[in-house]
Amino acid sequence: MSLRLALTTLAVAVWAVATPAAAQDNFQTTVRNAILFDVGTQSVLFEKAADELQAPASLAKLMTMAVIFEELRQGRLRLDQEVVISEDAWRRGGAPSRTSSMYAAVNSRVKVQDLMRGVVIQSGNDASIALAEAVSGTEANFIPVMNSRARALGLTRSVFRNSTGLPDPEQRSTAREIARLADHIIRAHPEHYGLYGEREFTWGGIRQQNRNPLLGTYPGADGLKTGYIEEAGFNLAGSAVQNGQRLIVVVMGARSLQERSNEARKLLDWGFRSFELRDLFQENEMIGDVAVFGGSQGTVPVTAGKPVRLLLPRGQSDRVTAQIVYRGPVRAPVRQGAEVGMLRVLRGSQVALEVPVFAAADVGTGTLSQRALQGAWELATGWIRTGTARP
Structure with a gap:
């Protein structure tokens, strides 16, 4: 049996913007390269030429x-x-x-x-x-x-x-x-x-x-580091915590000490002011099911094991969708706690967040007849999964 990248699309009852793209359009910085990152949700809130080598x-x-x-x-x-x-x-x-x-x-x-x-x-x-x-x-x-x-x-x-x-x-x-x-x-x-x-x-x-x-x-503010050489300009990696939220800001290529300081502050101010935290899934909540091949049952429930939260721009709303992405069906036996895939949260086609998901129960190896039936089902329906798979 060939393994395919399978997707399970979830119905997520959350109205919110899962990515800061729209909010980012309303903010600008004068430095050459910048990024603003939320540690708690591992989300990028703002970026400007953040992948340019400097x-x-x-x-x-x-x-x-x-x-x-x-x-x-x-x-x-x-x-x-x-x-x-x-x-x-x-x-x-x-x-x-x-x-x-x-x-x-x-x-x-x-x-x-x-x-x-x-x-x-x-x-x-x-x-x-x-x-x-x-x-x-x-x-x-x-x-x-x-x-x-x-x-x-x-x-x-x-x-x-x-x-x-x-x-x-x-x-x-x-x-x-x-x-x-x-x-x-x-x-x-x-x-x-x-x-x-x-x-x-x-x-x-x-x-x-x-x-x-x-x-x-x-x-x-409690860190981190500054840097300057003529080629680089004025650089800063900083971090601050407010109301339990930690942001990391990086600015590179500022033209002066003042610009470096001012733009880092502006980014942090904007990040702390413009976003709010929303819960998507609770700790150990069953997120969905992953198909199992050769098991005593055909699926296994999965959980992220921890709360899944998103930072959402204040005052804006849109539908969030989520998918469980995995190489599957997953082969039995499956042990509870084993990582079996990834929860991908999207707004439209843009990925906002990815977190691993884990089996929430054991699935033992099935009987010979169960495995034969599942094999036949795989042959009959595999083309459907192939049709919905994404590279």
Whole structure:
């Protein structure tokens, strides 16, 4: 039996706009690239040229820290571990470099937890290189680790060539992938994310302020990172929480510090003001059924296992539709909790949200006669499923 991509269209009793396309038409930004992302629903609320590859500048340090956080989680690095500041880290990223620096002294020993603050708060290039060396021996050896981790996180287009974000013609990322990276850091590493909200850090008697213009000035702002090189312009990945809702904003290619700050604020204001959260399916609610081949029964009920919610533009309404998309029929036996497909929520033909669905019950292997009957049914009706399938 060949497996086909099957669709089950659900009747969803919700009147609402499931995608911000119409609302987005009423909002504009002056920056070259931007995206606004809701963490709770994993929804994009606004985007402008969000898939264009651009120089990330110091936003590349988000990838550096994503690797460091994972090394800490795996026990390959310790917060109290001391790292020697090499001449290379000092010369290319420290005081002699005349770039953003922690100002760690050459050959000094600095704990990992202090280097992390040097990267996150001070945007220290010396701290970034020193952490790369702590993981891989040299910064050059750290680069494949960055790119491998990026691919594992779903950053398919980003290319990292150093740990600092300093100019390199091959180092590129997109607003969408920077937002995805920020989302990962926030959700996967809450024990370290608080660093991004710290306002200042002093090392070697030199006190430096966090460069994020949202901290302390925008309600609920608690991260993440700024960046600037001449090629990139002024970049920012920021996040804020209001009334339990967390948004991530990424702006790239701003022409000034002021434009970067103003446009990030405008996007956040618009996102918090213009959308409301609606429930589509409750936690563990039976969403529909998926066909089963060779089982003791012909279908299995499915659930998302968690509430399915959408952010909807205020004051607008339209019909939402949903489909269960799966490779099927699913072969028996099926175990409760097994992922069997995807819930796809649409407005018209545009996909607004996709979440995995799971079997809500066990389905054992059917008797010989049941399997024979199902096989005959598959041969007789398979063309119908093929006709409704979508690639």
